[in-house]
Amino acid sequence: MTTQTTAPKTSGGVAGDGSTGLIGIPAHLGRALATGGGLLTVVSTFLAWTWTAEFPGDLTVYGYPGGLQVLVLIAGALTTLLGLASYGVRGLGWLVPAGADAALKFAALSAFATTWYTVIAISAQLGGLVNLEPGAYVAAAATLVAFLGALALPFERPEPDPFDPDDTGWEQFKHTSGNNWQTVKAAFASGTPRTLRPLPSYVEILIIVAVLAVALLVFTYGIGTEYDELFVGFLITAGLGFAALNKAGLIAQATQITSRHTNITVCGAFIAAACFPFTQTDDQYATLGVYILIFATVALGLNIVVGLAGLLDLGYVAFLGVGAYAASMVSGSPSSPFDLHLPFWAAVLVGAAASLVFGVLIGAPTLRLRGDYLAIVTLGFGEIFRITANNLDGTSGPDVTNGSNGISSIPDLNVLGFDLGVQHDIGGFTIGRFANYFFLMLIITAVVVLVFRRSGDSRIGRAWVAIREDETAALAMGINGFRVKLIAFAVGATLAGLAGTVQAHVTYTVTPEQYLFAGTTPPNSAFLLAAVVLGGMGTIAGPLIGASLLFLIPNKLQFLGDYQLFAFGLALVLLMRFRPEGLIANRRNKLEFHEEAEAPTTLSKTGA
Amino acid sequence: MTALLEVEDLRVAYGKIEAVKGISFKVDAGEVVTLIGTNGAGKTTTLRTLSGLLKPVGGQIKFGGKSLKKVPAHQIVSMGLAHSPEGRHIFPRMTIEDNLRLGAFLRSDRAGIEKDIQRAYDLFPILGERRKQAAGTLSGGEQQMLAMGRALMSQPKLLMLDEPSMGLSPIMMQKIMQTIAELKSQGTTILLVEQNAQAALSLADHGHVMEVGSIVLSGSGRELLHDESVRKAYLGED
Ligand SMILES: Nc1ncnc2c1ncn2[C@@H]1O[C@H](COP(=O)(O)OP(=O)(O)OP(=O)(O)O)[C@@H](O)[C@H]1O
Ligand SMILES: [Mg+2]
Numbered sequence: 001m002t003t004q005t006t007a008p009k010t011s012g013g014v015a016g017d018g019s020t021g022l023i024g025i026p027a028h029l030g031r032a033l034a035t036g037g038g039l040l041t042v043v044s045t046f047l048a049w050t051w052t053a054e055f056p057g058d059l060t061v062y063g064y065p066g067g068l069q070v071l072v073l074i075a076g077a078l079t080t081l082l083g084l085a086s087y088g089v090r091g092l093g094w095l096v097p098a099g100a101d102a103a104l105k106f107a108a109l110s111a112f113a114t115t116w117y118t119v120i121a122i123s124a125q126l127g128g129l130v131n132l133e134p135g136a137y138v139a140a141a142a143t144l145v146a147f148l149g150a151l152a153l154p155f156e157r158p159e160p161d162p163f164d165p166d167d168t169g170w171e172q173f174k175h176t177s178g179n180n181w182q183t184v185k186a187a188f189a190s191g192t193p194r195t196l197r198p199l200p201s202y203v204e205i206l207i208i209v210a211v212l213a214v215a216l217l218v219f220t221y222g223i224g225t226e227y228d229e230l231f232v233g234f235l236i237t238a239g240l241g242f243a244a245l246n247k248a249g250l251i252a253q254a255t256q257i258t259s260r261h262t263n264i265t266v267c268g269a270f271i272a273a274a275c276f277p278f279t280q281t282d283d284q285y286a287t288l289g290v291y292i293l294i295f296a297t298v299a300l301g302l303n304i305v306v307g308l309a310g311l312l313d314l315g316y317v318a319f320l321g322v323g324a325y326a327a328s329m330v331s332g333s334p335s336s337p338f339d340l341h342l343p344f345w346a347a348v349l350v351g352a353a354a355s356l357v358f359g360v361l362i363g364a365p366t367l368r369l370r371g372d373y374l375a376i377v378t379l380g381f382g383e384i385f386r387i388t389a390n391n392l393d394g395t396s397g398p399d400v401t402n403g404s405n406g407i408s409s410i411p412d413l414n415v416l417g418f419d420l421g422v423q424h425d426i427g428g429f430t431i432g433r434f435a436n437y438f439f440l441m442l443i444i445t446a447v448v449v450l451v452f453r454r455s456g457d458s459r460i461g462r463a464w465v466a467i468r469e470d471e472t473a474a475l476a477m478g479i480n481g482f483r484v485k486l487i488a489f490a491v492g493a494t495l496a497g498l499a500g501t502v503q504a505h506v507t508y509t510v511t512p513e514q515y516l517f518a519g520t521t522p523p524n525s526a527f528l529l530a531a532v533v534l535g536g537m538g539t540i541a542g543p544l545i546g547a548s549l550l551f552l553i554p555n556k557l558q559f560l561g562d563y564q565l566f567a568f569g570l571a572l573v574l575l576m577r578f579r580p581e582g583l584i585a586n587r588r589n590k591l592e593f594h595e596e597a598e599a600p601t602t603l604s605k606t607g608a
Numbered sequence: 609m610t611a612l613l614e615v616e617d618l619r620v621a622y623g624k625i626e627a628v629k630g631i632s633f634k635v636d637a638g639e640v641v642t643l644i645g646t647n648g649a650g651k652t653t654t655l656r657t658l659s660g661l662l663k664p665v666g667g668q669i670k671f672g673g674k675s676l677k678k679v680p681a682h683q684i685v686s687m688g689l690a691h692s693p694e695g696r697h698i699f700p701r702m703t704i705e706d707n708l709r710l711g712a713f714l715r716s717d718r719a720g721i722e723k724d725i726q727r728a729y730d731l732f733p734i735l736g737e738r739r740k741q742a743a744g745t746l747s748g749g750e751q752q753m754l755a756m757g758r759a760l761m762s763q764p765k766l767l768m769l770d771e772p773s774m775g776l777s778p779i780m781m782q783k784i785m786q787t788i789a790e791l792k793s794q795g796t797t798i799l800l801v802e803q804n805a806q807a808a809l810s811l812a813d814h815g816h817v818m819e820v821g822s823i824v825l826s827g828s829g830r831e832l833l834h835d836e837s838v839r840k841a842y843l844g845e846d
Contacts, residue, residue, distance in 0.1 A: 459713070466699055466710050473697035475661060478685030478714040478762060 021152035022187050030152025034108055035083025037146025041076030041111050044142055045069040047135025050122050056227040059122070060133070067230055068118040071237040072139060075111035078241060079146055082107050082248065086153075098249025101153045102190035106247055108150035110240030112143040114233050121229050155187045193249025196256050204257050208265055211254050216272040220279045222552060223288050231556040266449065266540075273442055283432035288555065290434050293441040294503050295523045296547035299531040300448050300540065301495035306529065307537035308456055309488035310468030311367070312375040314517065315382020317525040319355045319493040321515035323500025325389065326354035328407040328510045335402045335409065344415050348501045355497020356490055358385075363489035367482060370471070382517055382525055389512040406511030413505050415440070420505070437506045444502055448495050452540055455491065464488055520564050522551050530568070534575055536582030545583055610673055612637045612766055612797055613658070613689075618667035620650070620657045627653040629821035630667065633814075635766065635799055640792050642800040642808040642829070644842060645818030651801040652694050654818075655768050658799075659691035660684040672765065686714045690764035694771050694801075696755040700744025704735050707743050707754055711761030721761070728757035731787060749780035756787065760796075767791070768799045773807065785811060805842035809833040817842075 021030055049059040049069065057067020065073050085092035086100035096103060119140050123129050160179040167175065198204075218238060225231040245251055258265040273293075280286050302316045330350050332341030342350065366377045393403025401407065412421025412433070420436040431439075455461050463484040466474040475481055504510050518526035527550055535546025554564050575582075611634035620628040628650040635641045643651045656662045658669060660681035669676040671689055679687070690711075699707050708728055712721045729736030732753040738746065743754055752772055759767055772788070773781040785807045792798060792811070802808035809815050812829035817838060825838065832838050 462706070462710060463713065465702065466713075469699045469701060470697050472661065472693060473699060474710075475681045476659060476685070476691045476693055476697065477710050477758075478682045479710075480680070480682040 020157070021154050022184070023148060023151050025149065025152035027152060027154045030149040031083065031086060033149025034104055034146045034153070035080060035087070035149075037142045037144075037149055038076050038079030038081075038083050038108065038111065040142035041115070041139060041146060042073055042080060044135055044139035045073040045076065047138060048133040049118070049136035049139065050126065050131050050133055052126065052131065055122050055125060055131075055229075057230060059118075059135075068114065068233045071230075071233045072111060072115050072118065072143075075107060075114055075237050075241060076143070076146075078244060079104065079107040079111050079150075082244065095250065096248045097196070097253055098190045098193035098247065100248065101150075101155065102188050103244045103248035104153065105150040105188055106240055106244035108143070108147040110237055110244060112147040113240060114237045115139045115143040117233060117236060118229070151187070155189070158182045158186050188247070190247040190249065193252045196253045198260070199257075201261075204261060205264060207254070207257055208261060208268055211258070212265075212268045212272040216275060216279075219548070220276060223285050223292075224280070225556060228557060228559055231552075235553075266453075270442065270446055273445075274439065277431060277435035277438050278429050280435070283434045286432060286434040286438055288552070290438045290441055290506055292548050292551045293438060293445055294499055294506070295527075295531070295551050296544045297441065297445045297448050297499045298496050298523050299528050299535070299543035299547040300445070300452060301492050301499070302528050303532045303537065303539075303543045304452055304455065304495070305488050305492035306532050307539070307543075308452075308461060308468075309464040309485060311485060311488060312372075312378070312529075313489070313492070314375050314379035314525055314529065315362075315385070316378075316492070316496060316528055317515045317517075317523055318382045318385035319359060319496035320500040320503065320523060321385060321389065321510075321512075322358045322493075323351035323355045323497030324504040324510045324514075325401060325407065325500075326497070327351040327501035328410050328504040331407075331410045331504065333407050333410045335405070335407050337400055337402075341411075344413050348498060351501035351504075352494045352497045355500065356494045358497075359490045359493025360486065363486045363493075367485045367489060379517060379525075382515075386512045386515050389515075401512070404512060406509050406514075407504075408509040410504055410508050410510070413437075413440070434506070437502065441499075441502050441506075444498055447498065449540055451491065451495060456538075460484060460487060518565070520554060522547070522554075530572060532582075534572065534582055536584035536586060538586040539582075539584045542582050542584035542586075610670075611635060612672060613799070614668070614670040615654075615658070616668040616670075618654065618657065618669065619665045620653050620662055621665050622653075626665075627821055628657070628664075631816075631818070631821075631823045632667075633816050633823065633826065635797060635814075637765070637797050638792075638795055639813045640788070640798045640800060640811055640829075642802055642812040642815045643818055644802055644805045644808055644815060646841075648820070649818040650821045651818055652770055655691060655770050655799070655801060656693075658684075658768065659689060661691075682714075685762055688763070688765035689768070690759040690762045690766070691768045692755045692759040692770060692772065694774070696748075696751050698743045698746075698751050698754050698758070701742055703740050704743050704746070704754060705739045707758050708735075708761050711758035714762060720763075724761055724763070728760060731760075731790070732757055749776045749784070752776065752780075752784060753787075756784070760791075764796075766797045766799060768801075770801045771803060772800070773802065773804050781807065805838065806833070809838075 021027060025033070045065040046063055048062055051060060053060055057069075059066055059069055081092065081095060082100050082104040085095045086104055119132065119136050122131055122136065160182070161175065163172065163175065222231070222234050222238065225234050242251070276289055277286050280289070298316070298320050302313065305311050305313050305316065327347045327350065329336040329338050330340045330342040330347050362378070362381050366374055366381070369377060389401045390404050391397045392400040412419060414420065420440065421433055423433070424431045424436070463474065463479045466477065466479055467481055467484060471481055507514070516524045518524055522528070522531075531546035531550050532543045534550065535544065536542025554560065554568070560567055613635040615634065616632045617630045618628055618632070619626060619630050631654065633641070643654065645651055653662065657664050658676070660676065660679060664677070671684075671687060674687070676684060699710065702710070705725065708725050709721070712724065715721055729739070734750055735754055735757060743751065746754060752774075756769065756772060759769070769788070772784050776784065781804065788798060788800065789811055800808055800812065809829045809832050815827060815829050815832040816823045817825040817832065825832065825835065827835065
């Protein structure tokens, strides 16, 4: 328990010596500009930004913000609140436990970026600045002023590295840019938030409920964005807004609270997720929901293999395929070679068992390999599965999978008399087909989360971590390396198979081309791995968030078209450079990727 | 009475290169036996073979009367042979306490494990003070203490230590040697590999001197300590 609280830096206080802003406006003026600019931004969203409703979202109305204006409104309001908090206004201190200035900078940047993106999008799409109404100019000016004002806020400048006079021009250039980069980083850095004293349980639980509700709201909004511009705006606002809250220290405090009530948080998260279909008026977005859930669940299963046990599996999607094929063959589909229609529970067992067997068959010979070799071999097996499924069509081989046409017309599920294929009315809400499957999939997700949590905390989980960290030492502890790796592999395979059984029914058809190594539509092995790495290895929330983003972004940004994979690659490279531990970091991985915080682990040998 | 560990004509090779060329020695229960020798003599190779990490090409290893030849590494630990490997190999990103717990991976007696963790903290108070800290943040000497404490957690009949004083300051080294003496007085059997011949031999009941894969000299610790050739070769006297 630390009693030391790092005082929030310069929150409203006087700037110390040597701490000036990034740009040369006096600090007090900057603060006023940022706060006032934020307020003006809010006002501007009630004005018309353009004269025609041709730009989606209808930004022509006075007194009623629409589309992107709503996002700007939120970012502007956040800027204003943080600005006021930075003055030390009573009652707002809780907003900024780690200091207000860095958060204010991000909030102002969020408003600025969203607004200017909107203004540029309007001008570009409608052909020129003439299409802007005064409201747009007000908003653009207000956010610019607020952002510049925020940049003028003082911060602790880092000591620049001294020059080496012998450096060549290029080295000097690198050196200067390095120093500048450090300065910019420092300008956006904030202190550690003060530790939150425990609140009464019910307050903490109410806070958790509120956090989850906000999360559901943000997610629902993102999934329901109807046009590209709104989704891009959403990403900008949400991303930078999140950064602002993070710098303010609110995210850290929320994490403290949720980690005190993990069970409640997990249950609450499931309840929030279960609310999602009720927020949707038509089945279209519930469709996205169920696909995201399938993708996310499989990613979480992969996280057991990759994140906990440290086994790089590049063919994981094959296990999803095995489960889906197995379930489809006993589903009563006319193209199945077996004339068999098992009830759902039996189909689930068949699918999971098939994946388990497949996992052990592949794992047993390959898990004796280490590192890169394992990755290559699993990649190969993943492709072998797909090609085999393609060839078992009756001409190249025995007729089992119906080749590239796949197993089609898979009937809808009927669980305990509840037909998942048709609409149901529950308490005034209409629950469509995809929403039905969403609920079913949510149960599977819950199973995977449960397995993940239980195994992570158990003896086997500790053995996985030990093997991952140092295989030699783990063996010396009496851990049967091969066996625990095989268990990880088999558990992962089974969970993917489980998801596959539902997937087969959701998509009606199971074809080999759904289970590629890399493709533009998730799930495929590359995207699954990316979801895990991007989200955060070894965490539960990480792959779920990573998978949601990786599904939504290509799905929403249709204009990326052929550049999807390029953008995906670029994003991954940037992320690995700047946040290698993923969006959600687990404590251990933080140590792993930021070695400067760590002492050397082994000494080099000093011979005698 | 048969010895706790009996090694007979043990041969180990890396590919075609034979690193251990037929050595024989034994360790009785309650004894401290040390292997000393120059770099590359085959000491580490011997220990790794005893704990099942390497497969011998010939010879016999008997532990508690049973042959270890076909026993996989993880079962050797459960038979009571613990190995604190060269270079420590602690789990750097786990806490000290988790490291110790992993040492007791094969045990299921919770109360006993807690007691032994406490014992490790008594033996090395610094570990107790830092129990929630990532092990990688410990100093080299502290990591060595952790490696020893961890090896003890499996309640071994025989503890094999590979160069516990490697890279340590004289003070730290003295502490480690004191601890080994303490363990010995508590009745732990120890097979100690050391570069520091002086310290190891003063402690050991028996010692063996290895050179390029063979044992060239054996005797009680005291005898070897006063042996002319040992003093020349390992204690830096002329
Ligand atoms: N993995 C390996 N592959 C090939 N040769 C090896 C391997 N490990 C060790 N050797 C060789 O086997 C011989 C014995 O090595 P070993 O590590 O057992 O020596 P050592 O007595 O422990 O030396 P030191 O005191 O330096 O630790 C050396 O010649 C070494 O180069
Ligand atoms: Mg050695």
